[in-house]
Amino acid sequence: MSIYVGNLSYEVVQENLAEIFAEFGTVKRVQLPTDRETGRLRGFGFVEMASDAEEDAAIEALNGAEWMGRDLTVNKARPREDRGSSRGGSFDRKGGSSRRY
Template sequence: MNIFIGNLPYKIQESELRELFEDYGELTSLKIITDKQTGQSKGFGFAEMPDRESALKALEDLNAAEIYGRNIVVKEAEEKPRNTSSSGGFKSGGYNKGGYNKTR
């Protein structure tokens, strides 16, 4: 089960978060999302636990748990919606679209 972890304190380390979740069972992965330029935590992350029952117990016990003065949010991660547009968000003009018009 993929788990969303939100409202994380910026100073928490992945190792600390890993310890919290490993109390409930095996972790396949754990990642705190960071800003690419600064390396600073964005205040959320994801964990993956292969055993659904263990994951549900972690959700139940850890949601709203206080860590470094913040109540974290722990819930099942939602699937990221796929972009169905094939244009990549850029609308290009076709023949004679835009530019200046020679005929006045």
């Protein structure tokens, strides 16, 4: 399992995030997704730790904590939902997509 970390600063790097979570145990992996077109960070990331107990301790301590000028959202990551193809989607009558991302 991994931890979802939301509301991250766009200035964060993997080493910063690993350092914060290392206070609660062994960090196995840090992933910071980027936008495919711009290469810019997407404002969230994932952290994998060595044990569930370490993950739980990190979530308890860091959820809602202020870091780099932002209040973090930290919780157990949920499995990625199958969104079908990356093109298309349904559109409402006003021309906007009714699909939520």
